[in-house]
Amino acid sequence: MAGATRKLRRGLTAAVTALVLAAAGAPAATATGPAAADTAADQCGGQCGDILPPGENGNATLADILANRALGTHPAHTDDQLPTYAELADDYRSLTDSTINRYFNDSSFGVPAGQVESSTTMQAGGGSVTIVRDKAAGIPHITGTTRAATEYGAGWAAANDRLWLMDLFRHVGRGELSSFAGGAAANRQLEQSFWAAAPYTEADLTQQVRSIASSGPAGQQAMADIDAYLGGVNAYAAKAHSDRDFPGEYDLTGHIDPITNAGGIAPFTPEDLVAIAGVIGALFGSGGGGEVQSALVKEAADARYGTAKGDRVWAAFREENDPEADLTVHDGTSFPYAASPAHPTGVAMPDPGSVTAQQEVFDPTGSAAAGARQLAPAGASAKAPAKLAPLKGVFDKGVLPGDMLTAKHGMSNALVVNGKYTDDGHPIAVFGPQTGYYAPQLLMLEELQGPGLHARGASFAGLSMYVLLGRGPNYAWSATSAGQDVTDTFAVKLCAPDGSATGTPSKDSLYYRQNGDSGPCTKMETLERDDSWKPTLADQTAAGSYKLIVYRTRFGLVQYRATVGGAPVAYTSQRSSYRHEADSIIGFQAFDDPARMATPADFQQSAAEVNFTFNWFYASDRHTAYFNSGGNPVRASGMDPNLPADAAQEWQGWNPDTGASAQEPAATHPHSADQDYYVSWNNKQALGTTAAGFGDGSVHRSNLLDSRVKALVDRVRGGGAAITRAQMVQAMEDAAVTDLRGEDVLPKMLAVIGDPSKVTDPQQAAAVQELTAWQRDGARRVETSAGSRTYADADAIRVMDAWWPLAVEAEFKPGLGDGLYTALTGALQINESPSGGQNGGTGSSDVNESQPHKGSSFQYGWWSYLDKDLRTVLGRPVAGGLGDGYCGGGSPSACRTVLLTTLGQAAAESASQVYPGDSSCKAGDQWCADSIVQRPMGGVTDGTIGWQNRPTYQQAVQFTG
Template sequence: MRCRRPVARAAAICAAALLALSANAAAKDYAGTALNIIPSGQWGSAGAPPAASEQAEMYDGLTPLFDQVGAADLRRFFKPQTFGTRGQCPCTVERVPRRGVRIVRDRYNVPHITGRNRLDLDWAAGWVLATDRALLMSLGRYPARFAALDAPGVDAFSLVTSLSSVQVTAQADRIIEREQTRALRARGREGRALLRDIDEYVKGINARLRHDGSTQAPWRRVDVYAINALAGQIFGQGGGDETRRSMLLDGLTRKLGAAAGRRVFDDLSQRVDDDTSVTIGKRFPYGAVPKRAPGSAVVDNGSMSPTALAATANATVAHRDMSNFLIVSGRRSTNGHPLFVAGPQIGYFYPGLTLEMDLRAPGIQARGAAMPGGAGNLLIGRGPDFAWSLTSAGSDTNDQFVETLCGGSDAKYLYRGRCRRMGFVDAGTIVGRGAVKYRTTVHGPVLGYATVKGRRVAISFQRSSRGKDILWQLAFKRFTDGRVTGVRSFFAAAATSPFTFNVGYADDRDIAMYSTGLLPIRDRRTDPRLPTIGTGRYEWKGWLPARAHPQVVNPRSGQLVNWNNKPAAGFPSADDNWSQGSTQRNQMLEAGLKQRSKHDLASVTAAMNAAATQDLRVQGTLLDGIGAVLAGSPAPSARSQQLLDLLVRWRAAGASRLDRDLDGLIDAGPAAAIVDELYPRIADKVFESLLGADLTAQLTSLTGRTNGPASGFTGGRINYLDKDLRALTGTRFRSPLGTRFCGSGDLAACRASIWQAFEEAGAALAAARGSEDPAQWTSDATRERIRFAPGLLPTTIRYTNRPSGIQQVITFTGHRRIRR
């Protein structure tokens, strides 16, 4: 159809015809089943309407089913993720001030957007964002600048969730806009196309803000850039904690001697542990630790300035690793096609950090979760014949550099043979906390100061994705625009991401995974676990090529399972991740899939749902190690033996922390409370016997003290405990520890210390519960209920550890003619 220059009525007829053509041009939907859930829902206003909790309640309805999920349950507790509104009404048409755009809201308030072209979709996505997430946008756009700049000591996301007020400077905006726009333009035609998307997206946001009479300043490119940087800071980076780790090495060698101290450090870092669970069995080596590392420094223990210590600790806390996917191949599926159950765990918030969109224009048909700053692209979702999802990989993208100070000044440093003056950034002000100002070197922001062999040095922070955050959207643009037509184009799209994620993929016959990120090739004379000497002799040498990234198509196992575990064998853990060892929470997902040789969507969902409430400390192999150490020895008291027996019985029943009947108590009785009280006591005793109290506390500050619901069953020293206790009682490992921690390797001493932990835990619980009989104790489920931060949505739901940004349940039974 061709439209001439009409007026009024003719223009309306022309626009309607074009929209009809767009609808007719939509791709065929090849999904046999397509469902999803976003517990935070689509609404996002400060006064949450009654329907705002509908998806949260559906999400909560699945949890008590544990591993007994049937096909009918999928339809009850997930909603359709089909294209268009069929079966999802009553619907309403949203009036918008742009010809060629049509937005229809379904019964869940999800917008189904039709446009004449991609720019229409960009504009409409901006309009919808400002409609459904205006509050979140106003809270997040300015704190996000600090993430883009890597402002030391600032957790930008916590500023958003705490409703903090922030003022930013023109200098901050100039730096961000200059770097990010330059990165886009350097990508040629594709980068310039994304820049056009961003500009049109911003127009849509501002149109809605004007429509609502908002007092917000109009959005600009810099807001979009910054929001992407914030997402990357939370979910898309790893490493950058070398200085604190090196101080532990210094402390270990001072206490234990050089050889023993280094051996313990190697054990604790778990850089390449062949006993850890991986998603891809093929080896992908990267960044080996050299025998000698003259390019690395060991910082004197305890010498970091308080500001540097706080900045480093804060940066690692900002990383969140809480997503999973279970992807089953067609040969293990009852319908002969892959099964896809996947989603990001980004926490529980209202307004939600994601929102849903269904996008349609000629050549474009996609539906899924978008994010503020998405520029018309979907973060997680599906096309006509494929679906994708992400888990945080946490690969080593960040480094700390030790800068040699010169000229007797904290503001001058040595680089490539001459003294340079540090840069200075005034980023803004956090109301109630003060100004955010810092120095910079060629490597990045200066976190603070420390000493190396007694000499004062500066510690700076380098991030591979700094100034390139917006390039993250290139992959999502390809996904959304339908340019992914098979595994080969999927890999090419994923490889554009500067952030580090494991991207899972499925279509009607292939399953695949690619681990992304701009991964530095480091100088071979440096130890990736330690800070690098910043004089210019040991700089990064480029980036790991795409072919060397962990990736796989149709693995022999017939499944791809990832819960932020290591992506592939031989691939190293980042310096800030000391928890990729012998027991991992994804093993609970794998155990569920092992229950059947053939699966359907319900059984895969059941495996996910069961693991979401299981306690890794009991359901995993750690309890085997504890039991083996204690075997054959009498308990010091009947109560301690009863505590152990209760844990063993709980494990036989599935070790779930469920409260099915909503009486406020965990159904398993006292067992959950027992392990919560017992676990940190065992861990402390195991390490204190060799390291002493001070070094144990220092290790704990790096890895966390406990492993439980609050940490998503990550960290907390569990891998060291698991391997140490099982090795002490005869288990052989491919990567054995070089150190014996519990009882310094003496079984009798180890056994005595663990029984002592049982005694202390029993006494503490008896005092707290007012009863000496463990059978009378209970475990509080109410305190574990999930609340939507920051408190604008009063609804609470049962504890569960499952995807929250969106969870997709999908299988495809056909595909477009264009392939691979």
């Protein structure tokens, strides 16, 4: 149940808004039962901390939402971790071990008696469970006398904190978001993207549930845990509805009447959890699949230079195994995977100009003539009770970001150092996932203490039967998205539209040959979802409906249509984790059990059970370890994973009925134990492990972490002071406020320009001086003082933001030509600055940068390309270069002219041009343009914080042992 403080706040909120809202307030709660006692030995010694903004509480009643909108008040624990998180960016340089807990929650097990906010004991699962919430953050600490009771408590707490979000995601996973939460454009965009990536029938979802149950003792235990967990979820939902203490979003979207309480919350099923797992897997645990885009770059390069040189240019920009790439496993061990063979077979290149995207959105009749996002005629607007009028239109922009899946997402980071270099001889880890900034968060915090469950940390809403990322008694673990290539594109030959073997094949046909040229004509399986919506209180979007259709073949989901050698084909996407997202529950189960996490080998064995593409990190009181998980398929000999393949290149052991295939053994995955240190920021895992996309080369944002941690380790090796927990946090945060372009590429740009005194144009000269000073200051984007909302080196930062897109285009487009340059920018955006879509660059490819206020920055961009090209122009050594210099045709003097000309153009742009403003910021407000907005996924909104490139959930741990 919710804590007494939270109930009191809700009661006050209801009283404050009584004149506006004629509805019953939430009843007061009574805390019962003793405070939960820790049942597992805790070896943190006060040296474990975590943080998850904005706050633990993700549920707000209708009264809470109205008060937030009208008065700016917040339910308890809605945003109390946000200031703590934000302030580290201003204060990190003065951080000490004794002050770390000002910026992180104390994540020791249990709750001291004086810090108990509420304690509730319930009978469940053949025993009892006590849920204690702490005063500091309202986190549920769940202790059960039986495992089933513990899981029941986990479900109860999850629904208490994230019921609305859980409901959203089970509908997203089924392509039913609009009918559930309103037909806003963002809702439709999101459900379309997820339906295209992971469409499932109910039978598919049930099959995944059965697969868990048949996975031996661990699978049977997982099903028992799921059943107990769902018991808690559904019991809480029923009680909250009866007590009128449920999330107010159900009122706003018409599922419950705000006056009569008529309506309800549909019970959750195991299939719902599989649907949620499918969403999370598509967001954070997949990789590869860009083979068509890669083919278009190769074709454009061949058209520009001829086949021989064009293929060399394609390979150079592809950087699939760049010798200068930053590596997580840096001890020289090689783990070859997914590289292009010297003599590939079965490559299915599209005919130039023939590629078209597969239509997904149809009109309600399923007509193939309907355009994308075609809607039925508008209906009448919803009529809201007059007293609820302030809430009209709250969800008109959608309840979830429309680009949550389609836009490229920056992910997580990790810094782990071996105990031989630390102050007390125990490893230090500062790590966590970057899941985006939302209100409420996708993740929630919890502590689980029960038989076989001894962990505290974060879990995705609806999947919190286990702590997914966190700590046990003497070990901690976390993950970053790896994104290695587990998705391939196959060219499936099409038959006549009537399915006949003798008719003329058509590019739009729904019939294909199962076995290449000679196989029988088989009809594609149609996966469709009808969705319709009507105006609601909070979403005034006109009524409409449409049909979502995805076609499934033996070789995966149809993504594109094209011709290959004149013959029509469908390009399909085959992902190894599709139809198997729920399988990973076996690995997650093990993380919470100390008996199965005692050694690096135990940890790696558990991580190997996860088929999502993650980099897993482990730090115990004695050891560190790393493992790259994922269902790496065993490909046909000679297949090129970086280009579309014909159907003869089918994965080894492929079973189209189950979606399973042979997979590479765990020993072939990048892994390591007790390396001197590990860093990861979604960079290349190890030698030989091929990058899944373009641009993983000499400059990557992980360099910001690597250089800082390596310097600390080298200091110890040289006889200097040992590393402290505070210094590891400082290394992380210094990287978090540093502009990657300014630290690693700007020095080469300035080197080409040369002596500043020889720059004759006054505007250009001033800009060079400002940029030089900013680089000398560390190329950071930090305030002049805490709370000033004004950057130090503000003019230099403005110039850099404007200069980058101009310089990239002027440096590369003349040499590459329009066609190849456009193809390359389609495969890899040129920039990912903190201000995102507000970047005022006028380069044509700058439209690729389209996500403002998201925090995570500098993962995707042309950093390596400029670095390598400018070093070539300067005559410096370059391993894995791009070939001849592009800037100024390779001439240093001509390149200098290119850079100075574009620098002058950038310097002339005003702050209002560079930062044009949006619904959150006025034009010209540089700090605000960079700022992080907690994107609301419900009715409550939270404050804006300053930019930092940092995980959303983060741990800082060092066990005493």
